[in-house]
Amino acid sequence: MKLEVSVVWLKRDLRVEDHAPLFYAAKFKLPVIVVYCFEPSLQSHYDWDERHWRFVYESIIDLEKKIPVVWNYGEVISTFEELASQFTIKNVFSHEETGTDITYKRDKEFKKWCQNRGILWKEYQSNGVVRALRDRGEWVRLWASHMRRVPFKVRIESMSFADTSMISFDHELPSPIKSLDPSFQPGGESEAHKVLKDFFDHRYFDYMKNISTPAQGRYSCSRLSPHISWGNLSIRQVYQEATKLLKEAPQKKNLLQFISRLQWHCHFIQKFEDEVELEFKNMNRAFDHLRTTVEKEKVRSWMDGKTGYPLVDACMRCVDQTGYLNFRMRAMVVSFLTHHLWQPWQVGAKYLAQKFLDYEPGIHFPQFQMQAGVTGVNTIRVYNPIKQSEEKDEDALFIREWVPELKGLPTHLIHCPWKITSMEETLYQFKLGEQYPHPIVDVMESGKFARDKLFKVSSGEMARDESQKVLKKHTNRGSSRRTS
Ligand SMILES: Cc1cc2nc3c(=O)[nH]c(=O)nc-3n(C[C@H](O)[C@H](O)[C@H](O)COP(=O)(O)OP(=O)(O)OC[C@H]3O[C@@H](n4cnc5c(N)ncnc54)[C@H](O)[C@@H]3O)c2cc1C
Incomplete structure (x- = not known):
């Protein structure tokens, strides 16, 4: 006869303290298996990057100092199939996940899988x-x-864990995930x-x-x-x-x-x-007809930190290398992409989802929409990257670190390298257009263009009607759709 067990399925809850699924699994009195799946389908999804997997891996290694964690480089259903071939799974405990479409569909499939086998899947509020x-x-x-x-106070010492040594899960994660990268914050409780x-x-x-x-x-x-x-x-x-x-x-x-x-x-x-559709669609549908084409070269310059605006470029290079930017700089790079370069927010949201180590879909997509000015209920902010640079990086410390080709210029020129005279070019041995690009847009013109376009739409009847719906759903009275 197979041993009856409870399974705790770890998702975005890589800790033992204040952990409802572990707490309730312990109460159930059956031997427990704690499992994490490094899902290949997520790994190849647009919003994941090696940095996220590394953080998860480090978190699991840390967890293993406290509890046994069974982890598999495989999909959720196949992992549970393997567990079910060795054990009688009575319950699965996990936290609710507010994820993207792909994890939402995976959860629906998993729910069916549990129902078909008479397994109780209990999800607990995450936050x-x-x-x-x-x-x-x-x-x-x-x-x-x-x-x-x-x-939730989890009493690990009173829990019994099932012996899973007979299960041979795939531990062959791509090697960069297993090697520490000191440029990023390390994971773990x-x-x-x-x-x-x-x-x-x-x-x-x-x-x-x-x-x-x-x-x-x-x-x-x-x-x-x-x-x-x-x-x-x-x-x-x-x-x-x-x-x-x-x-x-x-x-x-x-x-x-x-x-x-x-x-x-x-x-x-x-x-x-x-409103799960926020992953793809504007919160306020009146803005749907704006920014419909992607100009690849502009987007590429933004991604590579080669727009000719030093603070924007410093931010884009920094987030690529470290996974972190503070809030204002996130808002500014999104404003630059969506307002000054007039590109759809979706293209930037996908890219920065991979780059932010703290990628949290539920914050990421609504914030992107807010900064892109497509909610109809938030103030439209078109940041001037020159002003931001002069005010927020007054001594150009940050720019000097991330755009080293500008390092040798005096601070006032670092903020506006296009103002360099030919005499200064000789003096500082710097050639605009060679070491560092000319600005790809004129932010005074592009800022005005964006403001005019957005204000025109937001003062229209459709945007006002849509805004009422947004206010009702997201700030005052509303109803929820997601009940997976
Ligand atoms: C376009 C855009 C995308 C973003 N994407 C993410 C994301 O994927 N994940 C993420 O955690 N944050 C995101 N943020 C919000 C914010 O920038 C970060 O939470 C913050 O910079 C993290 O740094 P911190 O922990 O030092 O923040 P602190 O200032 O120390 O704040 C503490 C915590 O509060 C929360 N928080 C702070 N600011 C915000 C905010 N504006 N909105 C919601 N929560 C906030 C975070 O959980 C943060 O860790 C995004 C912001 C923008 C403009």
Whole structure:
């Protein structure tokens, strides 16, 4: 007779603390198998990159110090088929996932697979996002009560784990995934706690002062995003640590601003949970006819960090190499692509999904749409990259690091290299158009063009009608569609 087991299916919840599926699996009293699947179908999907898999791999190696994790380089159904050939699976416990179309379809298939075998699949709320939310007006209250609830205390020492040594899963992950890359934040629950402690010990002191600066922001912002996105920490753990500190902290303003962003985290994912089409379609359909063609060369220049606008180029090169940009710089590069280059947001969203180590679909797509000005309910912001450069990277520290070909120029020319005179070109041994490109657009003209186009659409009747629907669904009263 096969041994009866409970399976905990890990997804974006790579931790043991405050983990509802582990907690309930432990309560069920059957031997437990904890499983993670490195799904090849996701690996080849447009939004995944080696950096994400490496972070997941590092998180699993860290988890294995606390609990046995069975992991497989294979699809979910085939992994569970293999488990089911050796064990009688009674229950599967996992967290709800607000993912893209591909993971949504995979979950639907998995649900059928479980139903056909009489296996109970129980999913638990992952964060402040409410599945099948009936009333958006209730959301803030529900979010707050979820954050204040006592975290799940998993008693690993009282759990029994099934012996899985007879299962030979594929561990042959592509080798770059298994090798540490020091350019990226390393994954893992232990690492997440170090980052959290470090932030609350001192880094948050200059949080609001530096939040929009590309260089200092890398230090003063929490840098918790990949750990939250991949579930090394629950958002509730972060919230509770922050509110605990708030009682005695000297820097209350900074902490309050930080806490408000934890709510934004879930607020954005809730939008995606309630309207999965946001992966592909404009939130406000009145904007559908704008930016219909992709100009490959322009997009290529943007991706490669060769637009001729130093701060934009520095950001694009930096995110490619490190997986991180602070919020303002993310907003600015999206604004540059969608407003100044007038390209569809979808093309940039796909690219940056691969590049952001903290890629979280539920934040990523709604934020992209907001910055591209296609929601109809948010202020349209067309960032001027020269102004951003002069204000947010005043001494050009960040640009010097990421666009080294400009390093030898004085700061005022680094912000605007096209202003260089021929005498200065000789003096600094720098030739515009050779070492560094001419600007690919005139941002004064392109900014005006974008503003005029967007304001015209947003003041039209269709956009206003659509905006009412958006407000109802995403900010006030609405209903949820996703009930996988
Ligand atoms: C186009 C675009 C795409 C984005 N894509 C992602 C993404 O894929 N994953 C992601 O985690 N964030 C995304 N963000 C939001 C934001 O830029 C990052 O969360 C933040 O920069 C992460 O750095 P941090 O952890 O140091 O942030 P902190 O300022 O320390 O904030 C703490 C946490 O609050 C949340 N948070 C902060 N700012 C925001 C915000 N504006 N919206 C929603 N949540 C927020 C994050 O979970 C973050 O880790 C995106 C923003 C833009 C403009």
